[in-house]
Amino acid sequence: MNKLRRTMLFCPASEPKMFINTPVYKPDCIIFDLEDAVALSEKDSARDLLCEAINSIDYSGIEIFVRVNPLYTPFGETDVREVVKAGVRNIRLPMCESKEDVKKLEELLEQIEKENNIELGSVKIQCAIETPKGVMNSYEIATSSLRVVAISFGAEDFTRELGVDRTKEATELSFARSQVVLSAKAASVDAIDTVWADIKDMEGFIKEAQNAKTIGFSGKSCIHPAQVKEVHRIFTPSKEEVEKSIQIIDAAKEAEEKGLGVIQVNGKMVDVPVIKKAERIVSLAGLEKVL
Ligand SMILES: CC(=O)SCCNC(=O)CCNC(=O)[C@H](O)C(C)(C)COP(=O)(O)OP(=O)(O)OC[C@H]1O[C@@H](n2cnc3c(N)ncnc32)[C@H](O)[C@@H]1OP(=O)(O)O
Ligand SMILES: O=C([O-])CC(=O)C(=O)O
Ligand SMILES: [Mg+2]
Numbered sequence: 533m534n535k536l537r538r539t540m541l542f543c544p545a546s547e548p549k550m551f552i553n554t555p556v557y558k559p560d561c562i563i564f565d566l567e568d569a570v571a572l573s574e575k576d577s578a579r580d581l582l583c584e585a586i587n588s589i590d591y592s593g594i595e596i597f598v599r600v601n602p603l604y605t606p607f608g609e610t611d612v613r614e615v616v617k618a619g620v621r622n623i624r625l626p627m628c629e630s631k632e633d634v635k636k637l638e639e640l641l642e643q644i645e646k647e648n649n650i651e652l653g654s655v656k657i658q659c660a661i662e663t664p665k666g667v668m669n670s671y672e673i674a675t676s677s678l679r680v681v682a683i684s685f686g687a688e689d690f691t692r693e694l695g696v697d698r699t700k701e702a703t704e705l706s707f708a709r710s711q712v713v714l715s716a717k718a719a720s721v722d723a724i725d726t727v728w729a730d731i732k733d734m735e736g737f738i739k740e741a742q743n744a745k746t747i748g749f750s751g752k753s754c755i756h757p758a759q760v761k762e763v764h765r766i767f768t769p770s771k772e773e774v775e776k777s778i779q780i781i782d783a784a785k786e787a788e789e790k791g792l793g794v795i796q797v798n799g800k801m802v803d804v805p806v807i808k809k810a811e812r813i814v815s816l817a818g819l820e821k822v823l
Contacts, residue, residue, distance in 0.1 A: 535595065536560045536819050537682060537722045538751040538767040539760045544569035545598075546578035552589060557757040561595040566611050567602075567626050575607045583618035597658060599624040603636050612637065616644050621655050622681070627689065628659040629666045631676035638677050653679060658724070662686030663693045667708045674719035684724035684753060685712045698729075700736050702743075713748040722750040731756045741766045774817045777810035784810075 541559035543551045545566050554562045564586075570578045582598070598620050600611035612623060625637055634657060641655045657679045661670050667690070674683050687705050691698040698704070709725065716723035725744035728737040741763050744752050752763045769777075780797050784807045787795045794803045 535681075535722075536751075537595070537724065539763045540597065540684070540724055540751065540753045541757070541760055542569065542599075542727065542753060542755050544578070545582040546570045546574045548581060548585065551582070551585065553757075555589065555591050555594055557760045559594060559754065559760045560751065561597055561622075562591065563597045563599050563624055563753070565599045566607070566615075567599045575601070579607075579611055579614055583614050586615075586618050586620065595622060596620060597622040597624045599626055599660070602627045603633070603640070609640060612640055613644055616641065616650070616655055617648055622658065623655060624658040624660055624684070626660045626686070627662055627666070628673055628683075629663055630669050631672045634659060634673060634676040634680065638679060641679070655679065656681045658682040658684060660684050660686050661708075661712050662689035664690070664708075667711050670712050670715035671718055674715045674721050680719070680721055682722035682724055682750070683712060683716050683719075685709055685726045687726035688729065690726075700733075702740065709744075709749075710747055716750075717748060723748065725749040725752040727753045727755050728759065729755065731758070734758065734762065738762050738766070769813045769817045773813055777813040777817075780807060780810040781814065 537560050539559040540561040540563050541554060541557060542563045542565050543554050545551065545564045551564060564582050566575065566579055566582070586596070598611070598615045600615065600623055601607040603609060623637065625633065628634065637657060642652065644650070645652050645655065657677065659673050659680060661667055661673065661683055662685070666673065670683060674680055685708065687698055690708060691704060694704065696704050713723045728740055730736060737759055741752050745766050751767060754760050754763060780802055783795060783797045784802060794801060796802060
């Protein structure tokens with residue numbers, strides 16, 4: 533864990549006013565979208581606009597991704613070529629279904645890097661898993677290239693492909709979301725949960741974000757600025773959690789010095805997994821500057 537990816541705020545590349553404002557909301561990452569948020573007739577102009585603007589805005593440390601169109605569409609390859617030449621170093625690949633999809637993007641990136649004197653391997657990939665086939669292949673996707681830094685789940689396309697409605701209870705998503713988390717963890721990459729489309733339903737959004745944290749996601753995609761601060765609150769360890777973790781780590785150190793194994797802190801057993809979890813919380817808090 534060395535980069536915070538709690539929030540990925542989507543912003544349509546066809547909306548210059550919105551994309552100038554995105555850093556104001558301080559998401560950990562911004563995803564400029566050239567795919568589904570952009571009308572077919574606007575694809576070329578949105579790409580041009582984004583490439584023009586990307587270097588003139590101060591994103592002050594926010595990680596920038598661009599969601600390109602899939603490589604099987606007439607826009608995908610040009611999207612990748614132009615945004616990488618404009619300086620983008622993170623691509624979100626939508627509708628990713630197999631390791632071959634990643635390999636195709638990897639070959640294209642290698643070619644673009646060579647042609648433009650860009651360090652080989654410097655462009656990273658986030659694979660969006662949003663079909664049943666993608667879910668079934670999520671581990672091979674996550675391990676298909678050293679460039680893959682994260683995999684994300686997309687519930688809107690997933691439910692479309694499954695032929696069901698997306699419900700607020702999200703029972704139709706539970707297996708797939710957990711599978712994406714397990715594949716990401718097994719591959720040591722980040723797992724990013726899906727967007728919540730009902731921007732007026734904050735209660736539903738918060739419930740889903742809390743569940744995302746509970747089942748192991750590293751963060752959640754957002755579509756509206758109001759969602760960003762809620763995800764940060766949920767995914768940031770609280771002061772109490774950090775204090776409790778420090779207490780556990782200190783007690784474990786003392787026990788080790790005394791040659792003791794398992795101990796108890798505040799009536800709860802503390803052994804190796806508990807200590808490791810406490811260390812993870814403290815390290816996360818360090819990244820998030822809670823300490
Ligand atoms: C299934 C998928 O593929 S999801 C991914 C693709 N979808 C997207 O990228 C959509 C991203 N989100 C949006 O485009 C917008 O939030 C919308 C269209 C849904 C709603 O936008 P609005 O009607 O403007 O919402 P609202 O009035 O609440 O916005 C409040 C302010 O936040 C800004 N804002 C809203 N969403 C965003 C965003 N994603 N990024 C930056 N700014 C935003 C608005 O411009 C507005 O700014 P202002 O007060 O200066 O005028
Ligand atoms: O990746 C996401 O969360 C958004 C998306 O494309 C989908 O849900 O189909
Ligand atoms: Mg989608």
